[in-house]
Amino acid sequence: xxxxxxxxxxxxxxxxxxxxxxxxxxxxxxxxxxxxxxxxxxxxxxxxxxxxxxxxxxxxxxxxxxxxxxxxxxxxxxxxxxxxxxxxxxxxxxxxxxxxxxxxxxxxxxxxxxxxxxxxxxxxxxxxxxxxxxxxxxxxxxxxxxxxxxxxxxxxxxxxxxxxxxxxxxxxxxxxxxxxxxxxxxxxxxxxxxxxxxxxxxxxxxxxxxxxxxxxxxxxxxxxxxxxxxxxxxxxxxxxxxxxxxxxxxxxxxxxxxxxxxxxxxxxxxxxxxxxxxxxxxxxxxxxxxxxxxxxxxxxxxxxxxxxxxxxxxxxxxxxxxxxxxxxxxxxxxxxxxxxxxxxxxxxxxxxxxxxxxxxxxxxxxxxxxxxxxxxxxxxxxxxxxxxxxxxxxxxxxxxxxxxx
Numbered sequence: 001x002x003x004x005x006x007x008x009x010x011x012x013x014x015x016x017x018x019x020x021x022x023x024x025x026x027x028x029x030x031x032x033x034x035x036x037x038x039x040x041x042x043x044x045x046x047x048x049x050x051x052x053x054x055x056x057x058x059x060x061x062x063x064x065x066x067x068x069x070x071x072x073x074x075x076x077x078x079x080x081x082x083x084x085x086x087x088x089x090x091x092x093x094x095x096x097x098x099x100x101x102x103x104x105x106x107x108x109x110x111x112x113x114x115x116x117x118x119x120x121x122x123x124x125x126x127x128x129x130x131x132x133x134x135x136x137x138x139x140x141x142x143x144x145x146x147x148x149x150x151x152x153x154x155x156x157x158x159x160x161x162x163x164x165x166x167x168x169x170x171x172x173x174x175x176x177x178x179x180x181x182x183x184x185x186x187x188x189x190x191x192x193x194x195x196x197x198x199x200x201x202x203x204x205x206x207x208x209x210x211x212x213x214x215x216x217x218x219x220x221x222x223x224x225x226x227x228x229x230x231x232x233x234x235x236x237x238x239x240x241x242x243x244x245x246x247x248x249x250x251x252x253x254x255x256x257x258x259x260x261x262x263x264x265x266x267x268x269x270x271x272x273x274x275x276x277x278x279x280x281x282x283x284x285x286x287x288x289x290x291x292x293x294x295x296x297x298x299x300x301x302x303x304x305x306x307x308x309x310x311x312x313x314x315x316x317x318x319x320x321x322x323x324x325x326x327x328x329x330x331x332x333x334x335x336x337x338x339x340x341x342x343x344x345x346x347x348x349x350x351x352x353x354x355x356x357x358x359x360x361x362x363x364x365x366x367x368x369x370x371x372x373x374x375x376x377x378x379x380x381x382x383x384x385x386x387x388x389x390x391x392x393x394x395x396x397x398x399x400x401x402x403x404x405x
Contacts, residue, residue, distance in 0.1 A: 008032065011125075047301065054396065075201070118404060130142075160290075163288045187222055187267070188265040273291065278330070297344075307333075315329065315333070
């Protein structure tokens with residue numbers, strides 16, 4: 001049985017960022033990740049200006065931009081009749097005016113490699129958290145299993161950052177409030193040719209919606225289907241995906257045959273939920289474990305990173321000083337992060353109900369769209385700020401105490 005000041009379950013964006021910030025503040029921190037690496041295909045990987053600014057404040061921006069990446073300076077909607085620019089990030093104030101598309105495993109490797117430079121950081125891979133250690137109503141660490149068996153790790157603070165199916169959250173008896181989502185997402189890829197369109201965009205047509213992400217050598221494609229409809233889709237054969245791709249994106253018509261079967265696709269069951277309470281004595285829940293986000297706007301990673309920065313700003317100092325963390329301080333983290341989470345989820349719900357649900361039903365509403373949303377003075381400003389920076393962007397104010405090795 002070992003003890004740390006802080007133990008974090010889940011090596012995703014929230015857990016990795018919080019571990020790095022706490023380690024640089026001098027906190028003894030252990031990060032537990034159940035997989036042997038971070039290599040998971042079709043994970044979200046849009047790094048928005050708010051997160052790029054955080055990396056800049058950490059001195060990691062140059063290192064980040066050496067990773068293979070592609071910049072997107074705006075968002076567009078392509079309908080059967082027209083193309084509508086939605087957010088022009090080139091007009092966003094600040095140093096970073098683009099979204100960077102980087103494989104999430106590269107981003108997580110960057111954060112954990114930076115954290116390993118501090119002697120008080122420990123990363124345990126292939127380590128599955130089984131549940132929390134309780135003393136009365138308080139959480140005092142976790143039980144976990146690795147190749148050598150089951151163990152306990154006690155800690156002053158336990159953080160659940162283990163995703164939308166959080167085992168730590170479940171073990172602590174915290175249950176999120178579900179909000180309906182009308183769709184699931186089928187992910188797959190097709191080769192990209194040099195004369196293909198260069199932008200990332202949303203393609204909308206009656207009964208069909210598809211997001212096309214330019215990966216330079218291939219297209220990462222997200223085909224939206226009605227909620228729970230994947231088994232029906234699969235029973236009808238792979239042609240049920242090939243045909244709408246060829247029709248919606250004619251430039252890919254000669255390549256849809258490369259999608260041979262359903263072994264080459266991945267399905268995301270979309271969830272939209274939020275905990276009423278993100279904490280118990282000795283426990284804090286952040287990221288997807290506290291609020292599963294819809295893929296709309298691609299902001300999930302960035303909300304998770306913002307949670308981590310807010311938590312570190314409030315908790316790193318007391319943890320480094322060896323103080324017990326009162327639940328009232330954990331509640332301050334929730335109060336700080338609930339408004340941007342709630343506003344973002346509300347916006348996602350509006351898009352789901354007003355655009356996605358009727359479109360997938362084959363009965364799209366007649367919605368008037370201006371030729372260029374990004375140029376409407378107030379709406380354009382709000383769109384680029386919402387997409388680029390979010391509702392309440394955080395900045396690092398946590399202390400720096402630990403020396404790198």
